[in-house]
Amino acid sequence: GESEKRITDIRENQTQKAGLENKELGDISTENGSKPKQKSNTNSFENLRVIGQVSKLYILAERGEDLVLIDQHAAHERILYEQVLKMKKSRVQELITPVTIDLTPKEKVLMEEYIPHLEECGFGISEFGDNTYVVTFIPEVFGRLEDPEIIHDVVSDLLASGKVKKDTGISERVCKTIACRAAIKGGAACSPKQMEELIEQLKKAENPYSCPHGRPTVITFTKGELDRMFARIQ
Amino acid sequence: GESEKRITDIRENQTQKAGLENKELGDISTENGSKPKQKSNTNSFENLRVIGQVSKLYILAERGEDLVLIDQHAAHERILYEQVLKMKKSRVQELITPVTIDLTPKEKVLMEEYIPHLEECGFGISEFGDNTYVVTFIPEVFGRLEDPEIIHDVVSDLLASGKVKKDTGISERVCKTIACRAAIKGGAACSPKQMEELIEQLKKAENPYSCPHGRPTVITFTKGELDRMFARIQ
Numbered sequence: 001g002e003s004e005k006r007i008t009d010i011r012e013n014q015t016q017k018a019g020l021e022n023k024e025l026g027d028i029s030t031e032n033g034s035k036p037k038q039k040s041n042t043n044s045f046e047n048l049r050v051i052g053q054v055s056k057l058y059i060l061a062e063r064g065e066d067l068v069l070i071d072q073h074a075a076h077e078r079i080l081y082e083q084v085l086k087m088k089k090s091r092v093q094e095l096i097t098p099v100t101i102d103l104t105p106k107e108k109v110l111m112e113e114y115i116p117h118l119e120e121c122g123f124g125i126s127e128f129g130d131n132t133y134v135v136t137f138i139p140e141v142f143g144r145l146e147d148p149e150i151i152h153d154v155v156s157d158l159l160a161s162g163k164v165k166k167d168t169g170i171s172e173r174v175c176k177t178i179a180c181r182a183a184i185k186g187g188a189a190c191s192p193k194q195m196e197e198l199i200e201q202l203k204k205a206e207n208p209y210s211c212p213h214g215r216p217t218v219i220t221f222t223k224g225e226l227d228r229m230f231a232r233i234q
Numbered sequence: 235g236e237s238e239k240r241i242t243d244i245r246e247n248q249t250q251k252a253g254l255e256n257k258e259l260g261d262i263s264t265e266n267g268s269k270p271k272q273k274s275n276t277n278s279f280e281n282l283r284v285i286g287q288v289s290k291l292y293i294l295a296e297r298g299e300d301l302v303l304i305d306q307h308a309a310h311e312r313i314l315y316e317q318v319l320k321m322k323k324s325r326v327q328e329l330i331t332p333v334t335i336d337l338t339p340k341e342k343v344l345m346e347e348y349i350p351h352l353e354e355c356g357f358g359i360s361e362f363g364d365n366t367y368v369v370t371f372i373p374e375v376f377g378r379l380e381d382p383e384i385i386h387d388v389v390s391d392l393l394a395s396g397k398v399k400k401d402t403g404i405s406e407r408v409c410k411t412i413a414c415r416a417a418i419k420g421g422a423a424c425s426p427k428q429m430e431e432l433i434e435q436l437k438k439a440e441n442p443y444s445c446p447h448g449r450p451t452v453i454t455f456t457k458g459e460l461d462r463m464f465a466r467i468q
Contacts, residue, residue: 052285055299055457058464065289071464186466215465223289230292230305231449232420 044068044218045203050195057186059195065223072198073186074211079201080141081179081212084121091140092122099135099148100128107131107159114158117174141182154181176212278302278452279437284429291420293429299457306432307420308445313435314375315413315446318355325374326356333369333382334362341365341393348392351408375416388415410446 048068051060059070103111108131118125124137135151142150157177164170184190190198202208202217210216227233282302285294293304337345342365352359358371369385376384391411398404418424424432436442436451444450461467 051288051294054285054294054296054301055460057299057457058301058460060285060288060294060301062288065291067288067292067294069460069463071466074464216463219463223291226289226292226303229303229450229453230308232305 067221075217076183084175301455309451310417
């Protein structure tokens with residue numbers, strides 16, 4: 001009874017904190033805002049010691065005596081999203097083998113809308129005969145491209161999401177889609193060095209606490225919370 | 235809102251599971267019982283991969299895609315308690331330098347009650363002049379004794395806990411006190427090998443899910459629970 005009550009309290013307390021963090025962060029429409037105001041969060045990524053990876057999806061780290069969980073995909077998505085937003089066209093890589101994309105006439109109409117924004121973000125993309133496009137450059141954030149499938153994925157994600165009314169909406173959607181497809185996937189094993197680098201980059205992000213879709217990147221269990229879960233303290 | 239609600243649900247669900255486990259285990263008075271009946275728990279310690287240690291207190295491990303936290307002190311306490319209960323006098327070590335203990339006349343009365351039980355558990359202890367006792371043997375569970383202070387601690391823990399009515403109560407208390415003082419402390423850095431051995435031993439325990447005082451030794455976060463905390467799934 002006592003023990004159950006205690007764990008419930010901790011979990012509820014955690015939830016309230018998570019909720020507060022989300023509110024502080026705001027949703028995507030307040031992107032480009034200032035850093036979170038909570039003082040306690042300011043140094044959340046300082047002195048993090050990587051412990052390891054669980055489920056090939058979450059990075060476990062220690063900050064002081066607290067346990068910190070980081071969603072590797074969400075964190076990387078946030079990092080890449082901010083990079084794409086800031087740099088746009090500045091960093092591109094040429095594809096050794098250009099990738100062709102075939103579209104239906106309906107998709108082609110939508111594609112024409114997306115092309116200027118894709119180009120602004122570092123894609124080199126042009127018409128190549130009837131309903132076919134060829135991609136010759138891609139943003140550098142994709143790293144060495146092992147699988148041309150990713151280009152098809154970006155395009156199909158965009159086409160699947162349909163029409164956007166405002167022009168800024170299209171640009172934002174393109175940046176998010178690039179970040180999402182370029183980010184390290186859940187299910188990818190990370191080396192300690194890779195995890196440390198990810199945290200290092202996340203630390204520098206403007207809004208490190210949520211991915212571009214608004215999902216949390218970090219959840220912290222304080223030592224006190226762990227101690228209460230294990231009934232070490234009342 | 236949505237995200238908060240989701241985390242609350244997970245935490246409540248976790249709590250219910252923890253409560254259920256505690257009920258299955260029963261309290262210390264049902265010690266020596268059979269293994270937990272829940273099938274899902276039967277192999278909780280199989281195929282655990284140690285990830286690391288947080289706060290020098292909790293072992294982090296992965297089972298399948300789940301995150302498992304183990305309280306190193308509580309787990310070791312459970313292991314040693316069962317060893318002491320089973321072996322009692324059978325395994326002892328001689329002290330190179332006997333340890334003397336001075337008591338007040340009041341404490342001496344209580345000590346006389348404890349001595350047969352301390353001896354049954356592997357202590358060699360005898361009167362050595364007015365209100366002084368000398369300890370020449372200790373249970374093997376203490377390992378190589380680096381600090382004779384631990385013997386004083388066991389005795390003072392027992393004396394501080396006062397009179398016990400039933401004879402079985404004294405014996406149980408002695409076993410618990412030995413286990414508690416001999417167990418690895420919170421705050422001790424553990425090597426991966428030490429953590430693996432601890433889990434290996436815990437796996438063989440009759441009641442691996444709680445320490446002799448009834449506190450949990452293990453808390454599991456399933457991948458689904460982690461995914462919901464990070465709003466990966468609804």
